[in-house]
Amino acid sequence: MLKKKFKKKYKNIFNNNEQDQIVSYIRRTEFRQYDQIYNDQQYLLGYFSKDKGRYEDYKNSVLVNFADKNVGGLSFDPVNIAQEEVLILTHPEAVISMLFMQTMDENEAILIQNIMMDTDRHLDEKMKIIVNQFSKIQKLQKSYLSNISQLISLCYKNWQMQFDQVYINRELTKSYVAFSLELNYTNNENISTGKWGCGIFNGDVQLKILILLPAFLMAQQDWQQKHEQNKMLDFKNKTERILIFSSFHNNQFDDLIYSYEKCLNEKRLKILQNNNLRD
Template identity: 30%
Template sequence: MLQVDFACSMVGGGVLGNGLVQEEILFLMNPELIVARLFTEKLTDNECLKITGAQQYSEYVGYSRDFKWKGPHSEKLPRDGWERLHRKIVAIDALNFKNPKEQYQKHKIRRELNKAFIGFKEEGKPDKLPAIATGNWGCGAFHGDSILKALIQMMAAAVAQRDLVFFTFGDRHLEDAVWDIYTHLRDGKKTVGQIYDFLAAYCHQVAYGEKTDLRRSLKCAL
């Protein structure tokens, strides 16, 4: 799979400081990733960082304040012709919405769509490309709407012609919501263009104080 690093624009985030969320934990478990900080400048809106072959050295449990080192990791992944491990990671940075309402703006959605697409796009036959392993990208500390971010990633994966594996980490409400949206769009044969037009209209509603539940609005409109 292609693992998504929920990155800061300066890759690695607080890995050498006090950070202990998804990106920092990923870099701690795969410490070779830290070297990327030496030669990777701040990511712009049309950039991502793709890393192949990083080795995982440790196991862990928990998250943030509950994080604990569990023990050494036994690496069993095969290697390619260059002797690189079959592990691919892509760092894409989401926008930090200090005011969560700002994410319901058309140009902000377009930026997140472009960023996800850049990270997901890869040369090769679609049926030969690994699936994308992702989850609540840009949520949590960056205040992203988990339903909106899931929808954006589904749209980007569809255009990039990649399978998407969405991890909810035990959040049953999110699992049900994402599956409900996906099956509704799939069964209705909705296009990415139609979904984008819906989001543009939804942003217009939010701008005029008419914000409604995104999932319900989508199912009514499409």
């Protein structure tokens, strides 16, 4: 009976779709400069959401991983390890990428598709290793395929540097590259992120939010226009793609995301009312 349940659950995870079982690595290089991407055009107000937990626990989403220029970051560094490397280590198939993937340039991002999370252990919010005492059935219930996108996070030893327009433009450009890659090579998954680059990289949380939002909206608008022109999607019936911020149970960060979400919703409502439109 247990064997029968195990087989049924395994079959449901992989859907017998061979394409969904292939681990793939996709690199995107953007040759346009900041002012060519953000060319003063107006972009639509989009949706974003928040989640109190860890972003790797949010199913059916693409996980954004700000890390070292080396794909996999500093996963095998004997001294330092951050949440960025933890994400790679909890997805063993992603670690393999370090064997053959070249380092990323400033204008590049890499998407790792169809990798399985290790359910034998996890790390809590204090970076403590927790061994999970799961049965085989429980492991399968908690198993699902993930997509992880990698982009370079710059360490701001001088905290004020990140507010310089040159560095803001850099962050906007690289975030756009990653979001464009995710939107073009995944179907219906939402984009899940957190306060990446704000720990050992010394990034400012509010600034990161204000960079990620317009970068995602610009990438989403370009993605929609591309498919509308090619008539590849019926946008009347399309699934809305949204950006999800995970707070890792940090109440201060959760409140900050809520305030931006509330502000954006109020602005959207005002625009709709002024133009006699419905959301």
